[in-house]
Amino acid sequence: MKLASAEAPPLSGRKLPESHVGDQAFKGLTFGMALAVFGLVILVGYELANGSRLALHQFGWHFLTSTDWDPVQEQFGALPFIFGTLASSVIALFIAVPLSLGTAIFLSELAPLWVQQVLTFFIELLAAVPSVILGLWGIFVMVPWLREHPFPWLRQVFGFLPLFSGPIYGVSLLAGGIIIAIMIVPIITSVSREILRSVPGLEREAAFALGATRWEVTRVAVLSHAKRGLFGAVILGLGRALGETMAVTMVIGNRPEIAKSLFAPSYTLASAVANEFAEATTNLYLSALFELGLVLLGVTVLVNALARLLLKTVAEPAFQ
Amino acid sequence: MSLKTGLPLPAPPGSPEAKAETLGRAGVGIDSKQESYHRWRNVKNGLVQAVTCLCTLAVLLPLALVFNHVLKSGLSAVNLTFFTGLPKPVGEPGGGMANAIVGTFELLGLAALLGVPVGVCGGIFLAEYGSTKLNWWIRFAADVLNGVPSIIWGMVVYALVVVPRKGFSAWAGGIVLGMIIVPLIMRTSEEMLRLVPQGYREAALALGISQWRTLVQIVLRTALRGITTGILLALARVAGETAPLLFTAFGNRFWNHSLNDPIAALPLQIFSYAISPYEDWHRQAWAGALVLLVLVALVNVSVRLLTRERSNRGRLPL
Amino acid sequence: MGVEGGESLMITIKQRWLGGAAIAFLALAGPTRLCAQMLINGAGATFPYPLYSKWFDEYARIDPSVRFNYQSIGSGGGQKQILAQTVDFGASDGPMSDANLASAPAKLLHIPTVAGAVVVTYNVPGLVGLKLDGPTLADIFLGNLTSWDDRRLGALNPGAKLPKMDIVVVHRSDGSGTTYIFTDYLSSVSQDWERKAGRNTSVKWPIGLGAKGNEGVAGQVKQMPGTVGYVELAYAHQNSLPTAAIKNADGNYVTPSVSSVTQALAAAKAGEDFRFSMNNDPGSKSYPIAGATWLLVYERQKDPVKGKKLVEFLNWALTEGQELAAPLDYAPLPQNLQARVLERVKAISY
Numbered sequence: 010m011k012l013a014s015a016e017a018p019p020l021s022g023r024k025l026p027e028s029h030v031g032d033q034a035f036k037g038l039t040f041g042m043a044l045a046v047f048g049l050v051i052l053v054g055y056e057l058a059n060g061s062r063l064a065l066h067q068f069g070w071h072f073l074t075s076t077d078w079d080p081v082q083e084q085f086g087a088l089p090f091i092f093g094t095l096a097s098s099v100i101a102l103f104i105a106v107p108l109s110l111g112t113a114i115f116l117s118e119l120a121p122l123w124v125q126q127v128l129t130f131f132i133e134l135l136a137a138v139p140s141v142i143l144g145l146w147g148i149f150v151m152v153p154w155l156r157e158h159p160f161p162w163l164r165q166v167f168g169f170l171p172l173f174s175g176p177i178y179g180v181s182l183l184a185g186g187i188i189i190a191i192m193i194v195p196i197i198t199s200v201s202r203e204i205l206r207s208v209p210g211l212e213r214e215a216a217f218a219l220g221a222t223r224w225e226v227t228r229v230a231v232l233s234h235a236k237r238g239l240f241g242a243v244i245l246g247l248g249r250a251l252g253e254t255m256a257v258t259m260v261i262g263n264r265p266e267i268a269k270s271l272f273a274p275s276y277t278l279a280s281a282v283a284n285e286f287a288e289a290t291t292n293l294y295l296s297a298l299f300e301l302g303l304v305l306l307g308v309t310v311l312v313n314a315l316a317r318l319l320l321k322t323v324a325e326p327a328f329q
Numbered sequence: 330m331s332l333k334t335g336l337p338l339p340a341p342p343g344s345p346e347a348k349a350e351t352l353g354r355a356g357v358g359i360d361s362k363q364e365s366y367h368r369w370r371n372v373k374n375g376l377v378q379a380v381t382c383l384c385t386l387a388v389l390l391p392l393a394l395v396f397n398h399v400l401k402s403g404l405s406a407v408n409l410t411f412f413t414g415l416p417k418p419v420g421e422p423g424g425g426m427a428n429a430i431v432g433t434f435e436l437l438g439l440a441a442l443l444g445v446p447v448g449v450c451g452g453i454f455l456a457e458y459g460s461t462k463l464n465w466w467i468r469f470a471a472d473v474l475n476g477v478p479s480i481i482w483g484m485v486v487y488a489l490v491v492v493p494r495k496g497f498s499a500w501a502g503g504i505v506l507g508m509i510i511v512p513l514i515m516r517t518s519e520e521m522l523r524l525v526p527q528g529y530r531e532a533a534l535a536l537g538i539s540q541w542r543t544l545v546q547i548v549l550r551t552a553l554r555g556i557t558t559g560i561l562l563a564l565a566r567v568a569g570e571t572a573p574l575l576f577t578a579f580g581n582r583f584w585n586h587s588l589n590d591p592i593a594a595l596p597l598q599i600f601s602y603a604i605s606p607y608e609d610w611h612r613q614a615w616a617g618a619l620v621l622l623v624l625v626a627l628v629n630v631s632v633r634l635l636t637r638e639r640s641n642r643g644r645l646p647l
Numbered sequence: 648m649g650v651e652g653g654e655s656l657m658i659t660i661k662q663r664w665l666g667g668a669a670i671a672f673l674a675l676a677g678p679t680r681l682c683a684q685m686l687i688n689g690a691g692a693t694f695p696y697p698l699y700s701k702w703f704d705e706y707a708r709i710d711p712s713v714r715f716n717y718q719s720i721g722s723g724g725g726q727k728q729i730l731a732q733t734v735d736f737g738a739s740d741g742p743m744s745d746a747n748l749a750s751a752p753a754k755l756l757h758i759p760t761v762a763g764a765v766v767v768t769y770n771v772p773g774l775v776g777l778k779l780d781g782p783t784l785a786d787i788f789l790g791n792l793t794s795w796d797d798r799r800l801g802a803l804n805p806g807a808k809l810p811k812m813d814i815v816v817v818h819r820s821d822g823s824g825t826t827y828i829f830t831d832y833l834s835s836v837s838q839d840w841e842r843k844a845g846r847n848t849s850v851k852w853p854i855g856l857g858a859k860g861n862e863g864v865a866g867q868v869k870q871m872p873g874t875v876g877y878v879e880l881a882y883a884h885q886n887s888l889p890t891a892a893i894k895n896a897d898g899n900y901v902t903p904s905v906s907s908v909t910q911a912l913a914a915a916k917a918g919e920d921f922r923f924s925m926n927n928d929p930g931s932k933s934y935p936i937a938g939a940t941w942l943l944v945y946e947r948q949k950d951p952v953k954g955k956k957l958v959e960f961l962n963w964a965l966t967e968g969q970e971l972a973a974p975l976d977y978a979p980l981p982q983n984l985q986a987r988v989l990e991r992v993k994a995i996s997y
Contacts, residue, residue, distance in 0.1 A: 019458050035541035036458055042450035043459070046470040046512055053477060056485040080822070081845040111384025119378050128385060130633055135392040137625045139569025141600050142618045146395045148863075153870055176813060178856055179871065191391045198388065222374035252478030254572050255600070263820030263857030274856050279478050283572055284859060286484065288723030288822025288849060290747060295727075302481050313476035317469060418701040495732045497688070575720070582700070583686070583714045590686050591716060601719065603862075608885075 057306055060299030063292055072300060078265040078281075080289075085297035087304055089265045093182070093275040094308070096268065097261065098250040100186025105194045106243050112194075113201035118227045129202070136195035144256035147188045152179040152260050155187075160272060175270040182268045182275040185261035189250045197246040200320075204238035205231055241319030248313040252305065254279040278305040396622070403619035406612040411620075416582050416598070424609075426617050428584050432499075432593040433621075435585065436578060437564050439503025444510040445560055449549075451511070452518025452556070457544055468519075471512035482509055483573030491577060499585055499592040502578025506570065510563040517559030521552040558632045565628040569621060571596040595621050687953055687960075689717045691725020691738030692824045693861060694763060694879050695940045698975050699738070702968050706960055713956045722824030723848045729755065729943045735953060737943035740824020741831075741848050742922035754946040756995070757921045759939040759988060760964060761977040762912045764880040764903035765828045766936070767891040770868050771795055773808045780894035781836025781927075781935070787875060788816055788833060789840060790854040795873065817867045817876035820857025822849035828938035829877045832926040877936075880908075881976045895935040896927045907934035908978035915939075917984060921991070937978075947996050954997025961992050 058065075064072065064085065075086025112132070116125050156179030167173040208231045216230040232239075262274020263284065278301050289295040414425025451471075455464050486505040491497055525548050533543040549556075574580075579591035580601065595617055602614035696719040703715040720728075722739040729737030730751055742757060767784065769777055774795075779787075783799055786792040792799060796811045819826045827848045834841040844850045858864045864876040865886045880903050883890050892900040901907050911933035917923040927935045942961070948954025965988055969979035980988065 019456065019460070019464065029539045029541070031542070032540045035544070036454075039450045039454035039458060042447045043454035043467050043515070045447050045451060046467055046474060046515065049474055049508060049511065050470050052489070053474075053481065053485050056488045057481065060484070060488060077851075079851040080849040081847045081851065108384045108388050111381040112388045115378075115381035115385050119381060128389070130629075131389055131392060133633075134626055134629055135389075137565055137569075137629055138392070138395060139571070139596055139621060139625070141569070141571045141596050141603075142399065142622065143395065145599075145603050145614070145618065146398055148866070150394070150398055156871070176815070178815065180856060180858075180867070194388050222370050224374040224377040225370065227377075248476045252476065252480075254478060254480045258820075258859065259863075263859070264852075264855075276857075279480055282480055282484070283575075284821040285723075285849065286480075286576065287720040287727070290723045290726050290744070290822075290848065299484065302484055305478060306481055309476050309478060310473050313473055314469070317472045416700075418697070418704045491733055492731055497733060579688070579690075580718045581686075581716050582703070583716060586684060586686070591688060591718070 053306065057299055057303040061296055061303050063296035064300040065296075067293060068297075068300075072297075073304070076265075076267060080285075080291075080294055083291065083293050085294070085300075087278070087301055089267050090276055090278045090281050090301060091304065091308075092267045093185075093261070094251055094277040094279070094305070096182055097185040097189055097257065097275065097277060098247055100183060100271070101189035101193060101250045102243065102247055104187060104190035105197060105246060108190075109194050109197035109242075109246070110201055110239065112198045113205055114227055116198070117202045117205040118231065119223060129199070132195050132198055135191075136199070140192070140253065140255040143188060143192065144259035147184070147256055147260040148180075151188070152184055155179055155181075155184055164272070171269065172271055175272050177272050178262065178274060180260050180262040180274055181272045182261065183271040185257050185275060185277070186271075188256050188260050189253050192253055192256060193246040193250050196249055197242050200242035200245055201235075201239055204235045204242060207238075208234045237319055241316050244312060244316035244319060248309055248316055251309045251312060252279055253277075254283050258283055278302075278308075399615060399618050399622055402612065403615035403617075406616035407619060411613070411616055415584070424613065426593075426595065426598055426613065426620075428581065429593040429595045429598040429617065430620065432578075432581070432585060433568060433595040435499060435592060436502045436506055436574075436594055437568060439499065439588070440506035440510055440567060441560065441564060443503060443507030444514060444563075447507075448511045448514025448560075448563075449518050449556060451515040452522060453544060453549070455515065455519040456522035457548070468516070471515050474512040475516075478572075479509060479570050480572040483576045486573070487576040496589065497577060497579030497591045499578060499588045499590065502574050502592060502594065503588075505573045505577045506567045509567050509570070509573070510560075513563040513566070514556075514560055517562070518552075518556045521555030521559060522548060524555065525551045554635060558635055561628050561632050565625045568625060569596055571600050684711075685713045685953065685956060687713060687715050687736070687957060688734045689715060689725075689736040689738060689942075690720050690728045690734045691717075691943070692722045692740045692940055693719040694722070694740045694824050695738065695761060695977065697881055698761060698972060698977050701971055701975065702964055705968070705971065706963060709963065710956070710959070713960075715960065721822055721848070722827065723822040725943065729945075735944075736957065738940065739943060740938055740940045741827030742941065743943065751945075756944050756946050756991065757941040758944060758961060758965075758992065759917070759921050759923075759941050759980065759984070761969070761972045761979060762908050762925060762937055762939045763977050764908045764934050764937045765825055765832075765877050766880050766883045766903045767875065767877055767893065768865065768868050768883050768888040769875040769891060770870075770872050770888075771810065771812065772872055773810060775889075776804075776807070777889070777891040778803050778894070778900050779891050781832070784893070785833045785837030785840045787814055788818075788853070788855070789837075789843060790816075812873045815871065815874045816852075816855030817858055817864050817874050818852050818855045819849075819859075819861075819864060821859050822847075823861075824848060824938070824940065825861060825877065825879050826850065828926070829936060831924055831938070832936045835924075835926055880904075884976055893935050895931075895933050896929050897931050897933070899931055901932060901934045903934050903936075905973050905976060905978050907932055908937045909981065911935070911937045912939070912978050912984070913981045915984070917987070921988065944995060946994060951997045954995070958992060958995050958997065961995075962989065965989055965992065 068085065072085065072087050074088055076088045077084045077086045078089065116128060120128070156177060160177045164173050164177065212230040212234065213226050216226040221229060257277055258280035261277065261280060263276050263280060264274035265276045268275040282298050282302055286298055289298055410423050411425045412430065413427050414423060415428055416426065417424030455467060482505050486501055490501040490504055529547055529551060530543055533547050574594050574597050578594055578597065580597045581591045581593045585592040599614045599617040599621065602610040699717050703717060707714060722741050725737035725739045726743055726747060728734045730747065732752065748755060767779060780803060783792065783803060793814055794811065795814055796809045800809055827846065830844060830846040830850055834846045843853055856867060858867045861878045861882045865878050865882045865888060868874045868876045869886060869888060890903050892902045895901050910930045911925050911928040914928045914930045914933060915923050915925045923939065925937045925939060944957065948957065965980070965985060972979040
C-alpha cells in the first residue's frame with residue numbers, strides 16, 4: 010500500500026487498451042479544472058498589475074522607498090506600509106511561534122489521546138473565528154486592557170530601550186502584532202502537530218527503549234527529524250500573518266509612518282487598502298492602492314512559496 | 330548499563346562514583362553524580378511538560394475570552410425578531426438581520442456552485458492523472474492562491490465583474506467567495522482521494538469498468554465523506570469573510586430578489602453596525618457575531634464528528 | 648457499496664444528479680422571479696446615514712413598489728461608484744472636485760438634502776465646557792499645541808481647570824466627508840494648515856491616531872483621557888460626548904446644535920451647481936464647522952422607470968422628508984434654498 014505522500018505518482022495512470030471517449034473527456038475535464046488554478050493566479054496578477062499601471066508609471070521604484078502618503082498632493086509611497094506589515098508579522102511570530110510549538114509538542118507527545126482530541130478541536134475553532142469578530146473584541150476589550158495594564162508595566166521595566174518608549178495609546182504596532190499572533194497560532198499549531206505526528210513511531214520507541222524521558226524522546230527522536238517541517242509551519246504562519254486585514258486595521262492605529270516604538274501606531278498594506286479602496290476618488294489614488302495590493306501579493310506569494318518548498322518533502326496533511 | 334547483562338557497570342576505580350558506591354555500601358547516603366543527573370533529567374522532563382501545558386492554556390485563552398464576550402454582549406439581542414426581521418432605521422427597536430443570515434447562505438450556495446465542481450475535478454486530476462512534475466506545479470499554484478489575502482480577491486472581482494456589469498450583485502459576491510474556495514477544495518479533495526485504497530481502483534478496472542466510471546462511481550463515492558467535510562470547512566471559512574464582500578456583494582437592507590442585485594451578508598452587517606455609534610446597533614452586531622460564530626462552530630463540530638474514525642495516528646511504514 | 652448491475656446503478660446516479668440540479672436551479676431562480684419590487688441602489692456618506700435610513704424606511708411605506716438600498720461606504724466611495732455607474736445615486740458630504748465632475752460620463756447634479764455639524768469632542772477629566780477658536784484648533788491638529796495646560800487654551804477658557812496632560816489627536820483613518828468639512832474649515836482659518844495638509848476626504852495628518860469611522864473616533868476619545876477628535880453631531884450626542892464651543896465668524900462662541908447649523912445654512916451662499924461651503928458662515932449664532940450633504944444624480948436618467956421613482960423620492964425627501972431631519976440632529980434646508988433645489992430636481996429627465 011502506498012503512503013499518501015505528495016510525491017507519489019498519480020494512481021490511475023494506467024491506460025486501457027482502447028481509450029474510451031468518456032475516459033478522454035473526463036480526463037480533459039479534470040485537466041481543465043486543475044488548470045483553473047493557473048488561470049486564477051494569472052488573473053489576480055493581471056488585474057492588480059493593470060490597476061497599478063498609473064501609479065507604476067508615475068512613481069516607479071520610488072514608490073517602494075518613499076514614506077510620503079499624501080492623497081491631497083497625490084504623492085504616494087509604500088514604505089510605511091511595508092514596514093508595518095513586516096514589523097507586525099515579525100512581532101506576531103515572536104509571540105506565536107514559542108506558544109504554538111509548545112502546544113504542538115504538548116498535543117502530539119505529552120497529552121493523553123482524549124485531551125489531544127478535545128484541545129485540537131478548540132484550537133481549530135479559534136482558527137474559524139472570523140477576522141471581524143476578533144477585531145471587535147480587540148478594539149472593545151483587548152486594547153483598553155493593554156493600555157491599562159501590560160503596556161505601562163512594560164514601559165516601566167524596559168523603558169530605557171527605544172523600543173518601549175513613547176506615549177501609550179493602546180492601539181499600536183504591538184497590539185496589531187498580538188492580534189495577528191492570536192490568528193496565526195492555530196495554523197502553526199495544527200501544522201506542527203501533524204508534522205510531529207508524522208515522525209515514525211519506531212523512532213520514538215527506540216528512544217524510549219534506551220531509557221530516555223518523554224522530553225528527551227521528543228527532543229532527540231522527533232524534533233531533530235521535524236526541524237525542517239516545523240520551520241515550514243512557521244513560514245506558513247508568516248504567510249497568513251502578512252495578509253490579515255480586518256482585525257489588524259481595528260487595533261493598529263492606522264498611521265502611515267514608520268513606528269519608532271512598539272507603542273506607536275502603525276499601518277499595514279492590507280489595512281490601507283481596506284480603509285481607502287472605497288474612498289479613493291482620483292485615478293492615481295486608486296492606482297496607488299492597487300499597487301499596494303500588488304506589493305502585498307508579491308510579498309505573500311514569496312513567503313508562501315518558501316513555506317511550501319520547506320514542507321515539500323514532509324508528509325503534507327490536509328490542512329487549510 | 331552493560332549491554333550484555335543489563336546490569337549497571339562497575340564504576341572505574343578511584344573515580345567519584347566508586348567512592349560513592351563504597352560509601353553507599355557502608356551505609357552512608359551520598360548521591361552519586363549519576364543519580365543526581367537522573368533526577369535532573371526528570372526535573373527537566375517535568376518542567377517541559379508544565380511549560381508546554383501552559384503554552385496550550387495560553388493559546389486557548391483568547392478563544393475563551395472572545396467567546397465569553399460575544400456571548401455576554403450578544404445574547405441579550407438574540408430573539409425571534411432578530412432572526413425574522415429586517416434592519417430598521419436608527420433608534421427604532423425591533424430590527425433584525427434576517428436578510429443578512431439568508432444572504433450569507435445564498436452567497437455560500439453560489440460560492441459552492443462555482444467553486445465545488447472546479448475544486449473537486451481539479452482534485453481528481455491531481456490525485457489520479459497528470460505527471461508528478463505538472464502536479465507539483467499545480468499544487469504549488471493552489472497553495473500560492475491559498476495565501477492570497479481575501480481583500481485582494483475583492484479588488485480583483487471588483488475590477489472584473491462589478492465595473493463592467495455596472496453594478497454590485499450577489500453574483501459578484503458568489504464569484505469572489507467561489508474563487509477563494511477553489512484551491513482549498515482542490516487540496517483537500519486530493520488528499521481524500523489519495524486515501525482511497527489502490528485495490529478499489531484495480532478491482533474495478535479488472536471488472537472492465539471504464540476509467541472515468543471507476544473514478545466517479547467508486548473512488549469518488551468512497552472519498553465523498555472526506556470531500557464533503559473539506560467543502561464544509563472551506564465554506565465555513567469564507568462565511569466570515571468581510572473584506573472581499575465590501576466591493577462585490579455590497580450589502581442590502583432588504584430581501585434580495587434577484588442575483589443581479591446587491592445582497593446582505595452577516596459579516597458585512599456586523600461590521601457596518603459595529604462601526605456605528607448606536608448602542609442598539611452594537612448589541613445587534615454582537616448578536617450577529619454570536620450567530621456567525623455558532624454557525625461556524627456547528628459546521629466544525631459536525632465535521633469533526635463525521636471524521637472522527639478517520640483520524641490518522643502517526644502514519645506507520647509498512 | 649456493492650457494485651451490482653452497473654447499468655441500473657448508473658441510471659439512479661444520473662437521476663440523482665439531474666434531480667439535484669433541478670432543485671438547485673429552482674431554489675435560486677424561483678424567488679427571483681416572484682417579486683416584482685424595484686431596487687434602487689445608492690452608496691456614499693456615513694454622515695447622513697441615520698437620516699437616510701429613516702427616509703428610505705418611511706418612503707417604503709408610502710410607495711411599496713420600490714426599495715432604496717443605501718450602503719454607507721464613505722463619501723469618496725459614493726463619488727467613485729456613481730462615476731463608475733455601479734449605483735443609481737451617490738451621496739457625499741464633500742462636493743465633487745472639478746476634475747472628477749469633468750470626468751463623469753454625463754452631467755452629474757449635486758442635490759443638497761440637509762446640513763450637519765462636525766463637532767470637536769474631547770476627553771479631559773475635570774473639564775466642563777471647552778472653548779476653542781479656529782487658529783488654536785488648527786494648531787492642536789498641526790501638533791504645535793501639545794499640552795492641555797497650554798497658556799493659549801487657558802486664555803480662551805478663563806477659570807477652567809486645565810490639567811497638565813498631553814493632547815492626543817484622533818482623526819479618521821478612512822476617507823470621509825466629515826474629514827472634508829473639518830479640513831475645509833481648518834484650511835480657511837489657518838494658512839499653515841492649508842499648506843501642510845489641505846482640504847480633502849483623506850489628508851496627510853501631521854500628528855494623531857487614525858480611527859475608522861465616526862464611531863472609531865468617538866470610541867477612541869471616549870476611552871482615552873487626553874484625546875481630542877472630530878465627529879458629526881449625532882455621534883457625539885449618541886455617545887454623550889462633550890462638544891467644544893467654537894468661535895464663529897462674528898466672534899461668538901457657539902455650541903453645535905440643530906439651530907446653530909440652521910443659522911449657518913441660512914447664510915450660505917449656494918451657487919448654481921449647489922457645491923457650496925458652509926464653514927465660517929456669518930451669523931451671530933451660526934456654528935462655524937458645518938457642511939451640507941449632497942445626493943449625486945445624473946441629470947439624464949438612463950432607466951425611465953427607475954428615474955421616475957428616483958425623482959419622486961427626491962421631491963418627497965426635499966419636502967415632507969425634511970421634517971424628519973431635526974429630531975435626528977440634522978438641519979433641514981431653509982425655504983429659499985429648498986425652492987431652488989426643487990427647481991433643479993425638475994430638470995432631471997428620464
